[in-house]
Amino acid sequence: MHSTNLCGLQQNGNLLFRRLYSGALLFAAFSQALANPFFYSSSSSHTSRISMAEQDPVKFGILGCAEIARKVSRAIRLSPNSTLYAVGSRSVEKAAKFAKDNGFPDSAKVFGGYDAVLDDPDVDAVYIPLPTSMHVKWAVLAAQKKKHVLLEKPVALNVKELDVILEACESHGVQFMDGTMWMHHPRTAKMKEFLNDPQRFGQLKTVQTVFTFAADPEFLENDVRVKPELDALGVLGDAGWYNVRACLWAFDYELPKKVTALPGPVFNKSGVLVSCGASLYWEDGKVATFHCSFLSTLTTDVTAVGTKGYLRLHDFVIPDEEDKASFFTRENPGFAELQRGVVADRNEHVVATDLPQEVKMVMEFSRLVGIIKAEGGKPEKIWPTFSRKTQLVLDAVKTSIEKGFESVELIS
Amino acid sequence: MHSTNLCGLQQNGNLLFRRLYSGALLFAAFSQALANPFFYSSSSSHTSRISMAEQDPVKFGILGCAEIARKVSRAIRLSPNSTLYAVGSRSVEKAAKFAKDNGFPDSAKVFGGYDAVLDDPDVDAVYIPLPTSMHVKWAVLAAQKKKHVLLEKPVALNVKELDVILEACESHGVQFMDGTMWMHHPRTAKMKEFLNDPQRFGQLKTVQTVFTFAADPEFLENDVRVKPELDALGVLGDAGWYNVRACLWAFDYELPKKVTALPGPVFNKSGVLVSCGASLYWEDGKVATFHCSFLSTLTTDVTAVGTKGYLRLHDFVIPDEEDKASFFTRENPGFAELQRGVVADRNEHVVATDLPQEVKMVMEFSRLVGIIKAEGGKPEKIWPTFSRKTQLVLDAVKTSIEKGFESVELIS
Numbered sequence: 001m002h003s004t005n006l007c008g009l010q011q012n013g014n015l016l017f018r019r020l021y022s023g024a025l026l027f028a029a030f031s032q033a034l035a036n037p038f039f040y041s042s043s044s045s046h047t048s049r050i051s052m053a054e055q056d057p058v059k060f061g062i063l064g065c066a067e068i069a070r071k072v073s074r075a076i077r078l079s080p081n082s083t084l085y086a087v088g089s090r091s092v093e094k095a096a097k098f099a100k101d102n103g104f105p106d107s108a109k110v111f112g113g114y115d116a117v118l119d120d121p122d123v124d125a126v127y128i129p130l131p132t133s134m135h136v137k138w139a140v141l142a143a144q145k146k147k148h149v150l151l152e153k154p155v156a157l158n159v160k161e162l163d164v165i166l167e168a169c170e171s172h173g174v175q176f177m178d179g180t181m182w183m184h185h186p187r188t189a190k191m192k193e194f195l196n197d198p199q200r201f202g203q204l205k206t207v208q209t210v211f212t213f214a215a216d217p218e219f220l221e222n223d224v225r226v227k228p229e230l231d232a233l234g235v236l237g238d239a240g241w242y243n244v245r246a247c248l249w250a251f252d253y254e255l256p257k258k259v260t261a262l263p264g265p266v267f268n269k270s271g272v273l274v275s276c277g278a279s280l281y282w283e284d285g286k287v288a289t290f291h292c293s294f295l296s297t298l299t300t301d302v303t304a305v306g307t308k309g310y311l312r313l314h315d316f317v318i319p320d321e322e323d324k325a326s327f328f329t330r331e332n333p334g335f336a337e338l339q340r341g342v343v344a345d346r347n348e349h350v351v352a353t354d355l356p357q358e359v360k361m362v363m364e365f366s367r368l369v370g371i372i373k374a375e376g377g378k379p380e381k382i383w384p385t386f387s388r389k390t391q392l393v394l395d396a397v398k399t400s401i402e403k404g405f406e407s408v409e410l411i412s
Numbered sequence: 413m414h415s416t417n418l419c420g421l422q423q424n425g426n427l428l429f430r431r432l433y434s435g436a437l438l439f440a441a442f443s444q445a446l447a448n449p450f451f452y453s454s455s456s457s458h459t460s461r462i463s464m465a466e467q468d469p470v471k472f473g474i475l476g477c478a479e480i481a482r483k484v485s486r487a488i489r490l491s492p493n494s495t496l497y498a499v500g501s502r503s504v505e506k507a508a509k510f511a512k513d514n515g516f517p518d519s520a521k522v523f524g525g526y527d528a529v530l531d532d533p534d535v536d537a538v539y540i541p542l543p544t545s546m547h548v549k550w551a552v553l554a555a556q557k558k559k560h561v562l563l564e565k566p567v568a569l570n571v572k573e574l575d576v577i578l579e580a581c582e583s584h585g586v587q588f589m590d591g592t593m594w595m596h597h598p599r600t601a602k603m604k605e606f607l608n609d610p611q612r613f614g615q616l617k618t619v620q621t622v623f624t625f626a627a628d629p630e631f632l633e634n635d636v637r638v639k640p641e642l643d644a645l646g647v648l649g650d651a652g653w654y655n656v657r658a659c660l661w662a663f664d665y666e667l668p669k670k671v672t673a674l675p676g677p678v679f680n681k682s683g684v685l686v687s688c689g690a691s692l693y694w695e696d697g698k699v700a701t702f703h704c705s706f707l708s709t710l711t712t713d714v715t716a717v718g719t720k721g722y723l724r725l726h727d728f729v730i731p732d733e734e735d736k737a738s739f740f741t742r743e744n745p746g747f748a749e750l751q752r753g754v755v756a757d758r759n760e761h762v763v764a765t766d767l768p769q770e771v772k773m774v775m776e777f778s779r780l781v782g783i784i785k786a787e788g789g790k791p792e793k794i795w796p797t798f799s800r801k802t803q804l805v806l807d808a809v810k811t812s813i814e815k816g817f818e819s820v821e822l823i824s
Contacts, residue, residue: 263699
């Protein structure tokens with residue numbers, strides 16, 4: 001078996017990340033918090049001494065008018081601890097139109113450039129939906145200007161770039177979080193409760209996840225997400241990001257030991273991935289596979305199989321409906337006599353949410369920013385750690401493809 | 413990329429199988445038949461000139477008293493064109509007890525050995541549930557004695573052995589069929605209708621399938637299915653057989669070009685596989701992955717993703733209920749405005765069946781036997797072809813594991 005050690009990436013690690021890596025207890029605490037249905041309420045151990053109501057809303061500046069920025073603008077508007085404060089675009093007219101179309105208050109500032117947003121002393125935080133190749137420049141500049149950074153995924157073209165961003169955030173004391181919305185849906189915490197249940201689920205053995213959507217021919221050649229100079233990770237960064245995060249989430253963020261790309265990746269004319277998959281392997285025999293593609297119909301499935309129970313859902317990235325979301329479990333199933341059927345405790349779990357998952361994301365980010373602003377606290381390290389582990393696995397998939405599907409070894 | 417061509421296996425192919433392979437039209441006709449909900453009725457083009465009611469019931473002899481033989485005995489009993497005629501075991505007492513416990517008629521013959529079943533001139537067909545290592549001996553002997561062969565899966569330890577069996581069946585003019593029951597459920601035909609629908613499903617791009625069940629420690633060391641001298645393929649032959657068949661079925665029995673085992677196979681103390689997975693790759697970019705295990709809870713999932721639609725089911729091997737079975741589809745799904753949800757035509761398709769799938773299997777086998785008996789026809793080649801293709805892929809997975817997860821190339 002041919003293995004490639006991602007030591008190049010590891011050598012770029014610095015003290016900061018060695019510290020992040022060693023935060024096993026932090027993960028445990030966070031898992032506990034995620035498993036706590038009151039994670040976002042005042043009973044959480046993560047809650048600051050000031051309540052959300054008392055907190056000054058975090059003033060957001062948005063860099064660029066990407067389509068996804070429309071959704072996040074709405075989320076900032078709906079979030080009780082955030083406010084739409086400024087938007088910058090390459091042209092001030094475009095910024096003004098975006099502000100008008102997306103419910104910014106009349107007092108919001110519109111700028112013909114991104115620098116001006118960062119130079120505004122009243123901007124607390126920026127949301128960066130720019131193409132991935134521009135992340136390192138603008139996220140670092142934002143951190144240097146003491147702006148907290150909510151960064152769209154994929155966060156960087158590779159972990160080396162991400163490390164530059166995270167180091168800037170760390171050294172300037174600003175919060176970093178990526179835009180993986182499903183992490184913040186209350187369903188996610190409820191699912192983790194089930195996966196953590198030794199009676200109903202047992203030990204997790206395997207995860208299978210698929211995220212595909214059918215892009216049209218125009219998208220496949222010209223969309224930002226398949227342009228080598230803008231989003232060189234293609235479908236791996238756009239859809240595979242979610243698959244990898246789902247695997248890491250299910251396995252409590254333990255990095256796999258080996259990552260092996262699967263045969264059959266498809267590239268567009270510019271050489272950017274539009275379909276691919278990978279197998280992840282943990283030393284104690286746990287395995288996961290994922291498939292992501294712009295060439296198949298919309299599918300967002302996760303299946304997690306334990307020694308005693310089973311969990312699946314079919315809309316993990318974006319719930320079918322905004323105010324509630326389901327997942328399905330089966331506990332201790334077995335064949336009936338003569339295998340004439342299956343006996344199992346089957347459940348559909350419906351989890352309601354008062355606000356959409358992207359609003360929950362903005363609220364959590366702003367809550368952390370609020371603590372730093374009000375109490376001079378340190379940024380929460382969980383979120384950059386999740387981003388970095390996701391990026392490490394993406395990089396390994398890319399490396400494995402480049403090396404003809406060799407296994408790539410990760411050292412955690 | 414390292415590839416291993418399974419030329420050793422290919423070289424064992426003979427004229428018979430070259431003929432089987434070239435039967436593309438046969439497959440097309442069969443696909444059409446499978447897609448026809450009346451496949452088992454008298455309107456099918458496969459129906460002989462005599463009806464099932466007019467046909468003398470096929471007299472079955474059973475070789476051995478394995479647990480699965482209880483289920484198939486019931487199926488033979490319930491099948492209108494079959495009858496339980498004889499059973500042989502290593503001891504006549506065991507055979508007699510089996511016959512008594514499993515609803516054999518009082519007239520049924522019980523033998524203290526397998527040879528005696530084959531020597532009985534009134535036995536038309538045998539069902540062979542013996543350990544896999546014994547298949548080649550007893551299936552060949554049965555064919556030589558002009559008994560039609562319903563052979564439990566996995567059909568052989570490797571395709572070389574299977575070729576010996578199939579050649580014996582071909583040269584003695586007896587029908588061969590393996591015991592893959594789900595193929596015969598009317599749900600299977602209905603699902604194929606959906607997969608073949610260019611408007612609702614489009615082109616099939618990927619299949620993901622999992623078959624796992626949690627075996628106890630005793631099973632993992634001592635069951636027939638994990639004994640190197642009895643069932644050396646372990647979980648790959650017992651559960652992976654179904655996963656591979658599901659992939660082949662979905663892709664209209666086109667063999668994949670490459671088969672690559674996934675990292676993380678688990679072996680028991682005797683070196684027999686108890687958990688593994690593989691990735692299948694077709695030259696035009698179609699891909700599939702499967703995972704099979706004795707170490708996780710009971711799961712039997714298939715997900716098939718096309719360019720326009722999506723199909724999934726969670727009980728493909730044995731339906732949750734005996735008299736009906738469901739599958740789930742989604743057609744032309746898309747994100748709602750601002751990706752605030754998913755818009756799709758979602759359906760649960762419930763397919764009723766008048767008889768359990770294993771009875772349908774016995775009926776189809778006996779129907780084919782009846783045609784040969786009554787009209788001197790030739791055996792139907794579809795069924796041995798399906799078995800052989802399944803075995804070829806299993807062999808390739810095993811080879812890939814042995815070669816450290818190298819890709820194994822199949823030439824169809």
